[in-house]
Structure formats: C-alpha cells, structure tokens
Amino acid sequence: MQVFKTYFKIVKKNILSISIYFFVFIGISILISGQIPESKADTAFSSNKSPIVIFNYDKGSNISNDFEKFLSKNATIIEIPDEVESLQDALYFRKVVYIVRIPNGFGESLKAGNDAVISKTAISGSEYNIYMDLLINKYMNTAKRYINNIPNITNEQLNTYLEKDMSVEADVKVQTFGETVNSESNIKYYFNYYAYVIFAVVILGVTTVILTFNNSEIKKRHLGSPIKLSSYNFQVILGSLVFTLIVWALICLLSFPIYGSAAFTTNTVLLIINALIISLVVLSISFLLGNVMKSKSAIDAITNILTLGLSFLSGVFVPQELMSDSVLKIASFTPTYWYVKAVNSITSLTVWSSENISPIVNYMAIQLIFAAAILAISLVIVKQKRSSNQI
Amino acid sequence: MFLHIFSYRFKCLIRDKQAMFWIFMFPILLATLFKMAIPDVGNLEKFEPINIAVVNNVEYQDSDAFKSTLSSVSDSASESNLMFNTKITTEEEAKDLLVNNKITGYIFMDNGPKVIVKESGFSQTILKGFISNYLQVTLQYNNVLEANPAAMQNFLSEIADNKSYIKEVSNTSASPNNSLVYYYALIAMTCLYGGMLGTKEVINIQANQTPQGARVSLAPTNKLKVFSSSILAATVIQVSIILILLVYLKFALNIDFGNQLLYVLLTVVAGSFVGVSFGAMIGSIIKGKESLKLGILISTTMMSSFLSGMMWLDMKYIVTNKFPIMAYINPANVISDAFYALYYYDTYTRFFINIGILFGFSIIFYLITYFTMRRQKYASI
Numbered sequence: 001m002q003v004f005k006t007y008f009k010i011v012k013k014n015i016l017s018i019s020i021y022f023f024v025f026i027g028i029s030i031l032i033s034g035q036i037p038e039s040k041a042d043t044a045f046s047s048n049k050s051p052i053v054i055f056n057y058d059k060g061s062n063i064s065n066d067f068e069k070f071l072s073k074n075a076t077i078i079e080i081p082d083e084v085e086s087l088q089d090a091l092y093f094r095k096v097v098y099i100v101r102i103p104n105g106f107g108e109s110l111k112a113g114n115d116a117v118i119s120k121t122a123i124s125g126s127e128y129n130i131y132m133d134l135l136i137n138k139y140m141n142t143a144k145r146y147i148n149n150i151p152n153i154t155n156e157q158l159n160t161y162l163e164k165d166m167s168v169e170a171d172v173k174v175q176t177f178g179e180t181v182n183s184e185s186n187i188k189y190y191f192n193y194y195a196y197v198i199f200a201v202v203i204l205g206v207t208t209v210i211l212t213f214n215n216s217e218i219k220k221r222h223l224g225s226p227i228k229l230s231s232y233n234f235q236v237i238l239g240s241l242v243f244t245l246i247v248w249a250l251i252c253l254l255s256f257p258i259y260g261s262a263a264f265t266t267n268t269v270l271l272i273i274n275a276l277i278i279s280l281v282v283l284s285i286s287f288l289l290g291n292v293m294k295s296k297s298a299i300d301a302i303t304n305i306l307t308l309g310l311s312f313l314s315g316v317f318v319p320q321e322l323m324s325d326s327v328l329k330i331a332s333f334t335p336t337y338w339y340v341k342a343v344n345s346i347t348s349l350t351v352w353s354s355e356n357i358s359p360i361v362n363y364m365a366i367q368l369i370f371a372a373a374i375l376a377i378s379l380v381i382v383k384q385k386r387s388s389n390q391i
Numbered sequence: 392m393f394l395h396i397f398s399y400r401f402k403c404l405i406r407d408k409q410a411m412f413w414i415f416m417f418p419i420l421l422a423t424l425f426k427m428a429i430p431d432v433g434n435l436e437k438f439e440p441i442n443i444a445v446v447n448n449v450e451y452q453d454s455d456a457f458k459s460t461l462s463s464v465s466d467s468a469s470e471s472n473l474m475f476n477t478k479i480t481t482e483e484e485a486k487d488l489l490v491n492n493k494i495t496g497y498i499f500m501d502n503g504p505k506v507i508v509k510e511s512g513f514s515q516t517i518l519k520g521f522i523s524n525y526l527q528v529t530l531q532y533n534n535v536l537e538a539n540p541a542a543m544q545n546f547l548s549e550i551a552d553n554k555s556y557i558k559e560v561s562n563t564s565a566s567p568n569n570s571l572v573y574y575y576a577l578i579a580m581t582c583l584y585g586g587m588l589g590t591k592e593v594i595n596i597q598a599n600q601t602p603q604g605a606r607v608s609l610a611p612t613n614k615l616k617v618f619s620s621s622i623l624a625a626t627v628i629q630v631s632i633i634l635i636l637l638v639y640l641k642f643a644l645n646i647d648f649g650n651q652l653l654y655v656l657l658t659v660v661a662g663s664f665v666g667v668s669f670g671a672m673i674g675s676i677i678k679g680k681e682s683l684k685l686g687i688l689i690s691t692t693m694m695s696s697f698l699s700g701m702m703w704l705d706m707k708y709i710v711t712n713k714f715p716i717m718a719y720i721n722p723a724n725v726i727s728d729a730f731y732a733l734y735y736y737d738t739y740t741r742f743f744i745n746i747g748i749l750f751g752f753s754i755i756f757y758l759i760t761y762f763t764m765r766r767q768k769y770a771s772i
C-alpha cells in the first residue's frame with residue numbers, strides 16, 4: 001500500500017490550506033446556529049410580530065401611554081437610541097421595520113379634535129408597513145369614534161373600552177392536510193452549507209494529490225516500478241475515497257455537539273446519507289478535474305468558480321423558494337440543486353410514508369446518476385490519455 | 392526611467408493571467424452569480440394583494456355589513472386600499488385552493504367570520520388583523536349603542552370614513568435595499584484582491600524572490616524610485632479594473648450606487664490604494680515564497696470580506712454593533728461602508744470618515760513596507 005500511504009503524506013503536507021475552508025465553515029455554522037431563531041411546526045396560529053421602535057414623547061398623556069402598550073402587545077419592541085444613524089442602520093439591516101414617534105401633546109390634540117398625527121419611518125411598500133399602518137389606524141379610529149360619540153368620556157373609560165375591543169381577535173384555524181408541516185430547524189442550514197464545504201475541501205484535497213501524482217517525471221518513475229497499474233490506480237482511488245469519507249464523517253459528527261438534541265432525530269440519518277451521496281458526486285468531479293487540469297493555479301480558479309457557482313445557483317446560500325423559476329430551471333442541471341432539494345424535503349419530513357419518502361429517494365438517485373456520469377467521463381479521459389501516450 | 396519601468400511593469404501585470412483572473416474575472420463572475428441568486432429585496436418584501444376566498448354560505452349571503460367591509464378592501468377598491476383578491480367559492484373549492492397554495496386562507500362564516508389557513512405567516516397575520524378589526528368595530532357598535540344611542544347616525548358615518556393618523560417621515564432619499572451590501576462587499580473584496588499586484592511588485596524588487604528582483608537590486612538606481620513607479624502601474628491597473636467592475640454592476644446588473652459619480656470615483660481610488668498597499672505590506676513583512684504570501688493575502692481578504700457581509704448580510708451589522716473597533720480596522724468593511732454611506736445617507740460625514748480611514752491605512756501600509764524593505768541586503772541568495 002505504498003501509493004495509499006503516499007497519498008496521505010501529500011494530504012498531510014497540504015493540510016493547512018485544505019483545512020481553512022473546514023474551520024471557516026464550522027465557525028460560520030456555530031455563529032449562524034445562534035442567530036436564526038428556530039421556528040416550530042405548530043397547529044396553533046401565531047401572529048407574526050414585526051420588530052419596531054417606539055419613541056413616546058407624550059408620556060404625560062394616558063391616551064398615548066395606552067397606545068404604546070397596545071403596540072407593544074402587537075409588535076416586538078426593539079430598544080434603540082433616538083439617533084438618526086443607528087436608526088437608519090437598523091432599518092437597513094431589518095433589525096426594525098417600523099419606527100413610531102408619538103409627538104408631545106398627541107393625546108390632548110386627539111381628544112380635542114385637532115389634527116393629531118403620529119410620525120413613522122418605514123420601508124415603503126413593504127408588507128410590514130401595510131400591517132403596522134392597519135394596526136395603528138384601527139386603534140386611532142376606534143379611539144376617535146369613542147371620543148366623538150360618547151360625550152365627556154373619561155380617559156379611564158376610553159382605555160377600558162379600547163382594551164376590551166382590541167382583545168377581541170379573529171378565530172383562526174390552522175388546517176393541515178395530512179402532509180408535511182412546515183418546520184424549520186437550523187440543522188437545515190448546516191447541511192445546506194455542507195455542499196459548499198465538501199466541494200471546497202474535497203476538490204482541493206483530491207486534485208492536489210492527483211496533480212502531484214500526475215507530474216510527468218513522478219509518473220514515469222511510478223510506471224517503472226514493480227507495481228501493477230491496476231493496483232496503483234486502485235490505491236489512488238481508495239485514497240481519494242477514504243479522504244472524502246473522513247471529511248464527510250467529521251462534518252456530520254460535528255453537527256451533534258453544535259445542534260445537540262436537534263440533531264438526534266431519524267431525519268438526521270437521512271441527511272447524513274444524503275450528504276454522503278453528494279460527497280461521492282464531488283469525489284467524481286475532483287477526479288475529473290485532477291486528470292484534466294494541468295496546473296495548480298488553474299485548479300484553484302476552477303474550484304472557486306465551481307463551488308461558489310454551484311452553491312449560489314442551486315440554493316445552498318440563498319433558499320430555493322426565494323429564487324426565480326428561470327434560475328431554478330438552470331440549476332436543475334446541477335447535482336447540488338437536487339442535494340438541496342433533498343435536504344429541504346428531509347428537514348420538513350414529519351410523516352414517514354412512502355409517499356413522502358419516495359421523492360427524497362428520487363433526489364438522491366439523481367445525484368448518484370450525476371456521480372456515475374462524471375466518473376465515466378473521467379475514466380474515458382484517463383484511458384484516452386494513456387493510450388495516446390501522453391504522460 | 393520612471394516611465395520606462397512604469398510601462399513595462401504595466402505590461403507585465405496585465406499579462407499575468409493568474410492575477411487577472413482573480414482581480415478581474417472572478418469578481419465579475421461572482422457578481423453575476425449574486426444577481427442570479429439573491430432575490431431583489433424590494434420585490435420580496437413588497438406588499439402584494441393577498442389571495443383569499445370566502446365561502447358562499449347562507450350566513451355570508453345575509454351579512455351585508457361584512458360583505459361591504461370586505462369589498463371595500465377587495466377587488467373593486469382603489470389601489471391604495473386594495474388588500475385582498477377575493478374569490479367567492481364553495482367550501483370544497485376553498486379547501487382545494489388552499490391545498491394547492493392558490494390562496495393564503497379562506498373565510499368561513501359560522502357565527503361570525505372564521506379564518507382557515509395552512510400555516511402561520513405574514514399574509515395570514517394581515518388577514519387575521521383585518522377580520523379582528525371587523526369584529527372589534529362590531530363590538531364598538533354595541534358599546535356606543537348602549538352608552539349613547541343618539542350618536543348612532545354619526546357613528547355609522549364615521550365607520551365609513553376611516554382617517555389616517557400617520558405621517559411618513561424619512562431620513563433619507565434612498566430606499567433601504569439591503570441586498571446592496573453583498574455587492575459593496577464584493578467591490579471591497581476586489582479592491583483588496585488588488586493586493587496581489589502589490590505583492591507581485593514587492594517580490595519583483597526583492598533579490599531573494601525573483602531573478603528580476605536580483606537584477607533590479609544590482610542596478611544603480613534608487614530602489615524607492617523603481618518601486619514607486621511600479622507600484623503606480625499596479626494602482627492604475629487596479630483603479631481601471633474596479634471601474635470596469637462598477638460599470639458592469641451598474642449597467643449590466645442594474646446595481647444602484649447613488650448618483651454622486653465623483654464620490655464613487657474617490658471611493659474607488661481610495662479602495663485601490665488600500666488594496667495595493669496592503670498587498671505590498673504583506674509581500675514585504677511575510678518571509679517566504681510567493682505562494683505563501685499570496686495565500687496569506689487571499690485568506691485575510693476572504694476573512695475581511697466575510698466580516699463585511701459578503702457571504703452573510705447580517706454579519707456587517709453584528710460586527711458594527713458588537714465590535715465597533717473591528718468594523719473600523721477591517722479595510723473591506725471600511726470600503727463597503729463608504730459605498731453604503733454614500734448610497735444611504737444624505738449627509739457626507741460618515742462617508743468622509745471612511746475615505747479618511749482608507750487613505751490613513753494606505754499611508755500606514757506603505758510606511759511599514761518602506762521600513763521593512765529599505766536597506767535590505769542579501770549576503771547570499
């Protein structure tokens with residue numbers, strides 16, 4: 001097994017550059033897993049609360065204070081100091097989507113029948129904007145109607161009426177139709193990003209070694225050594241396979257400490273199998289690249305284009321449901337598209353029926369076909385190279 | 392002499408396929424991918440009338456108040472009030488539409504309106520808010536009737552005439568389109584990739600790195616003179632590359648940079664200076680082979696692009712708010728922040744602070760380069 005041993009000696013020499021992607025990936029995954037809140041599949045309806053900021057400059061008025069209370073029940077209140085730049089930044093990065101300012105004297109002028117307006121800053125045309133406008137105007141119109149139609153209404157009475165009215169809510173039923181429920185776990189992102197990492201790490205690792213072996217002088221020396229060509233090839237392939245499996249196993253194992261109990265589900269088993277399949281696709285791609293490409297710098301270029309291109313196109317970074325249909329059509333010609341599709345289906349899988357599982361099996365089969373096709377192409381090329389005496 | 396070196400270094404650099412790929416082709420490819428994959432946030436959040444259905448049963452037929460309330464925000468409503476595209480169907484049809492995702496939910500009248508949806512979400516919340524509003528007005532009607540029956544006429548007319556109590560105030564003329572952060576970070580990355588040219592210029596006058604360096608060291612010319620003319624060639628190439636990238640972003644991909652052309656140019660020049668000088672510094676302080684220097688350059692560039700939001704938009708906000716110092720010493724973030732400030736703020740203070748920091752960086756980087764390289768002698772190479 002000299003060739004096999006040499007394979008890992010070369011890997012060891014390049015371990016630093018190969019592992020950079022690996023560590024960056026783990027770092028990003030840990031960061032993101034803490035940032036995105038888990039949404040649970042639920043049969044009870046829960047209203048979406050928009051993050052908003054309220055500046056109440058009318059603290060002296062009960063009407064304004066009650067209004068502030070009403071808003072804090074119907075939206076998530078974010079504390080940000082009233083400075084133009086920090087507010088603008090927060091709005092830009094959607095940390096808040098609506099900024100409400102209750103001007104001094106608002107409560108009094110509403111009561112007196114003067115023009116009372118609240119100023120807002122929002123993302124114009126957005127759905128948050130429409131919804132918050134609806135909420136605020138509803139409250140104000142209701143309050144105003146009480147003030148106009150019940151003479152001498154006291155602030156306390158007004159508040160009692162408003163509180164009672166606003167607590168009435170429509171009856172909403174969530175009906176599931178015996179299919180999968182939309183549940184999202186952060187582990188989905190982990191396995192989506194897996195596609196990017198495995199591409200970067202395996203292509204880099206495998207091509208580096210194959211390129212070294214393909215160096216024409218080294219190759220001539222190998223051909224002159226008393227070892228069968230088939231055994232030599234077998235060992236190179238075995239080395240690549242073992243290398244890929246190590247990377248696969250490491251990343252999958254790490255999902256357990258990062259995600260804890262969320263990772264200990266039967267769905268994770270399917271995710272890990274799916275990850276293994278895309279790893280085989282990557283292995284065959286690396287094999288092809290290693291045998292076609294001649295220089296390290298060309299491989300670096302191709303690796304980056306390929307990994308980033310496939311990742312962006314097929315929904316590794318940006319969720320597929322946000323992408324346009326035409327892009328997805330193009331993406332369906334890539335193996336990663338099917339990988340991501342499988343990950344999405346697996347993570348939303350709750351009912352283990354053959355009806356739900358069979359599309360997942362299909363997605364995996366498509367990936368395997370990709371792997372087989374690419375491997376076939378690279379074997380033809382290797383064969384051709386040998387028969388045309390290009391060493 | 393100055394011109395001679397300048398023109399030859401210029402030719403050498405633009406014929407360097409590897410560097411040109413990374414600085415010129417790669418960002419353009421990446422930008423194209425961004426454009427394809429990153430959805431236009433403006434469209435994503437934009438409010439579209441929500442598709443709903445109402446089950447046409449006896450109670451619905453009899454409820455004139457509900458019918459008129461619904462139609463005031465449905466199909467026949469004016470564009471500013473339009474909230475729902477309403478279909479009137481049988482219960483079976485409504486269910487079918489919901490299963491096939493044709494509607495967000497449907498309303499079923501059974502002792503008052505009930506809403507049936509498939510999942511929680513924003514459109515569903517709006518639908519719920521609308522129905523709640525209807526119920527609340529009904530309750531208020533009863534309250535007013537009880538307290539002051541005489542006011543009923545006036546109350547009913549007020550219901551029909553809802554007023555708006557909101558005034559929109561904006562601090563900026565630009566729309567907060569946050570997908571731009573990706574492109575700004577991409578430009579920043581390209582600026583820093585220009586460091587490759589800087590590194591190449593440095594190893595080109597270091598006698599232990601290249602044969603050219605050995606030859607240049609022998610020549611009876613001031614090294615600073617040689618270096619400054621070749622680094623100028625690198626900067627000129629870098630500025631032109633970024634300009635081409637900007638033209639591509641602006642005209643082929645329709646990315647908005649605001650309208651202040653001169654300020655955009657200033658940012659490009661400042662960014663290119665930082666990039667090239669950063670590369671020169673890395674090239675001079677890292678002892679080792681060219682591949683090591685370039686490797687370190689590229690990995691630091693990637694790291695700073697990541698921290699400025701190139702792979703994950705929220706990163707920029709997190710860094711700016713949790714580690715403000717990090718935001719100011721990360722050159723990629725300062726470059727992208729300059730573009731951001733230019734696009735989004737109506738004042739120029741933050742923009743000029745960024746530009747100042749960028750030029751400050753280049754000066755520091757060049758000084759470090761100068762002090763490490765000056766009087767370098769080689770006993771043996």
